[in-house]
Amino acid sequence: MNVLALDFPPITHLFEWPDILFNGTWYALNKTSLIYLAAVVITSAIFLSAGRKKTSLVPVGVQHVAEAGVNFIEESVVMETIGPEGKKYMPFLTTMFFFILFSNIFEVIPGIQFPANSRMAVPITLALVVWLIYNFVGIRSQGLLGYFKNSLFPPGVPKALYLIVTPIELVSTFVVRPFSLAIRLWANMVAGHLLLVTFAILTAALWDATYVGAVAPFAMLVLMTGFEILVSVLQAFIFTILTAVYIGGSLHPAH
Amino acid sequence: MVASLVSLMSIVAFAGPASASGESVGSCVAEKFEESLHHHGESDHVTSDDIHHVAHDEAVQDELEACLEAPSPILPELTEIIWGGAAFLILLVIMVKKGFPAVKGAMDARSEKIRADLDAAEQAKTDAQTVQSDYEAQLADAKTESARIIEEARVTADQLRTDLSAQAEASIAEMREKAAADVEAQKAQAIADLRAEVSGIALGAAERVVQSSLDADAQARLIDAYIDEVTGSNG
Numbered sequence: 203m204n205v206l207a208l209d210f211p212p213i214t215h216l217f218e219w220p221d222i223l224f225n226g227t228w229y230a231l232n233k234t235s236l237i238y239l240a241a242v243v244i245t246s247a248i249f250l251s252a253g254r255k256k257t258s259l260v261p262v263g264v265q266h267v268a269e270a271g272v273n274f275i276e277e278s279v280v281m282e283t284i285g286p287e288g289k290k291y292m293p294f295l296t297t298m299f300f301f302i303l304f305s306n307i308f309e310v311i312p313g314i315q316f317p318a319n320s321r322m323a324v325p326i327t328l329a330l331v332v333w334l335i336y337n338f339v340g341i342r343s344q345g346l347l348g349y350f351k352n353s354l355f356p357p358g359v360p361k362a363l364y365l366i367v368t369p370i371e372l373v374s375t376f377v378v379r380p381f382s383l384a385i386r387l388w389a390n391m392v393a394g395h396l397l398l399v400t401f402a403i404l405t406a407a408l409w410d411a412t413y414v415g416a417v418a419p420f421a422m423l424v425l426m427t428g429f430e431i432l433v434s435v436l437q438a439f440i441f442t443i444l445t446a447v448y449i450g451g452s453l454h455p456a457h
Numbered sequence: 458m459v460a461s462l463v464s465l466m467s468i469v470a471f472a473g474p475a476s477a478s479g480e481s482v483g484s485c486v487a488e489k490f491e492e493s494l495h496h497h498g499e500s501d502h503v504t505s506d507d508i509h510h511v512a513h514d515e516a517v518q519d520e521l522e523a524c525l526e527a528p529s530p531i532l533p534e535l536t537e538i539i540w541g542g543a544a545f546l547i548l549l550v551i552m553v554k555k556g557f558p559a560v561k562g563a564m565d566a567r568s569e570k571i572r573a574d575l576d577a578a579e580q581a582k583t584d585a586q587t588v589q590s591d592y593e594a595q596l597a598d599a600k601t602e603s604a605r606i607i608e609e610a611r612v613t614a615d616q617l618r619t620d621l622s623a624q625a626e627a628s629i630a631e632m633r634e635k636a637a638a639d640v641e642a643q644k645a646q647a648i649a650d651l652r653a654e655v656s657g658i659a660l661g662a663a664e665r666v667v668q669s670s671l672d673a674d675a676q677a678r679l680i681d682a683y684i685d686e687v688t689g690s691n692g
Contacts, residue, residue, distance in 0.1 A: 217530055221536075227536075228535060228536060228539065229536065229539060229540070230536045231536070231540065232536065232537070234534075234537050234540075234541075235536065235537055235540030235541065235544075238537075238540055238541045238544040238545075239540070239544050241544065241548070242544045242545075242547055242548040242551075245548055245552070245556075246548065246551045246552075246556060248556075249551075249552060249555075249556030249557065249559065249560055250551070250555060250556055250559070252556075252559070252560050252563075253555065253556060253558075253559020253560050253562075253563060254559070259567065259570075259571075265560075265563075268556075268560045269560060269563075269564055272557070272560055272561055272564060273564070292557070292561070293549075293552050293553045293557040293558075294549065294553075296552065296557055297545070297548055297549045297552040297553075297557070298545075300548075301544075301545055301548055318541075321533065321534065321537050322530075322531055322532065322533035322534075323533040323534060323537035323538040323540075323541045323542075324537075324538075324541035324542075324545065326533050326538075327533075327538055327541055327542045327545070328545065331545075385531075388531070392530065
């Protein structure tokens with residue numbers, strides 16, 4: 203195996219994929235884009251087939267997956283952060299959760315082993331969509347002036363502190379938020395992918411060299427694969443719950 | 458759906474990493490070097506001097522070093538934004554229009570059904586309890602009624618027995634009185650008959666004895682005196 207040393211590509215080549223179709227065009231398709239499409243197909247397949255099934259008292263198979271997902275979003279995300287009025291955002295939040303989850307989980311699928319969200323495209327796109335939505339919701343529910351007043355001058359803060367709080371709120375709410383949201387997801391998936399790649403390469407190299415030496419990195423590889431499944435789910439959940447928190451914050455300025 | 462999924466997966470699985478498709482550092486260096494040589498040489502024939510010259514050209518070296526510089530990993534790629542954004546948009550439309558309402562609808566329908574079933578069970582329980590209490594009340598009524606009827610029957614029977622007993626006693630007394638009267642009457646009749654018979658016999662006997670005729674008054678006095686005598690001797 204010649205993956206080490208000179209022929210090993212620079213680190214970003216672990217994330218950049220060549221075009222498969224439509225080479226050189228603005229709509230060129232690569233592995234990352236295919237994973238996004240696969241996430242669409244899988245999520246749609248689960249929900250459409252679950253919705254087509256006759257309602258049984260005890261849900262089974264994909265119906266259970268879909269219903270557990272919806273229930274999870276409803277109970278652990280929407281009701282915890284927005285409340286009953288947040289239920290109208292459930293289709294959006296559910297879509298976002300499953301889309302991110304399936305884009306992430308390909309990190310540990312054999313033969314694919316790449317988290318699509320370790321590329322910045324979808325995290326930043328979704329984060330900007332979230333930014334637009336929570337600002338729109340805030341302006342719609344509190345009015346333009348009311349929204350900016352409540353965001354920049356949070357009620358209950360001593361007036362003198364506005365000198366410090368207002369610039370911080372301005373930067374954090376309107377500038378940093380989408381980037382922190384995107385980078386959190388992206389960086390976690392990058393780190394996870396690098397960890398798995400590192401231990402995979404280490405295992406291969408030590409297997410070639412000593413056989414026995416490969417045991418420890420291989421054990422770590424297995425351990426990290428399990429850990430990355432957790433991270434994939436957790437990051438999808440965090441992205442979704444933060445979106446709900448931002449929407450909830452725009453709906454209820456006092457909180 | 459499954460077929461499209463499988464085909465999509467197979468394409469993804471077969472897609473190789475950048476390094477495997479000739480975009481490694483080595484191939485980049487070779488490509489750039491060849492390109493620089495072509496720019497440098499006037500003709501197609503490349504001499505060792507040309508190679509030496511190009512290899513020591515700083516501009517070429519900078520260009521070759523660029524092969525080692527990786528593109529920024531944080532900057533998103535336009536094609537991926539387009540595909541990723543479009544994919545999310547498509548999924549959102551599918552989920553909002555079909556997937557989510559179908560699943561949520563089924564969940565709500567099930568919750569509603571369970572709630573309705575529980576309500577129905579509760580209602581049935583309440584109904585059953587009402588029916589039970591009705592039955593119990595009816596049973597209690599029936600018991601009271603039967604006790605009343607039995608008591609009434611008992612009273613009636615007692616009354617009837619008393620009445621019948623009194624009636625029987627009255628009948629017996631009446632019969633006894635009637636029998637006593639009959640006996641008395643028959644006794645009086647017998648005495649009268651006997652008296653007439655005896656008087657006839659006595660008269661005949663007296664007539665024959667005295668052979669003399671007596672007037673009717675004298676006969677009657679004589680007969681009565683005789684009868685009294687007889688009665689007095691019998692009694």
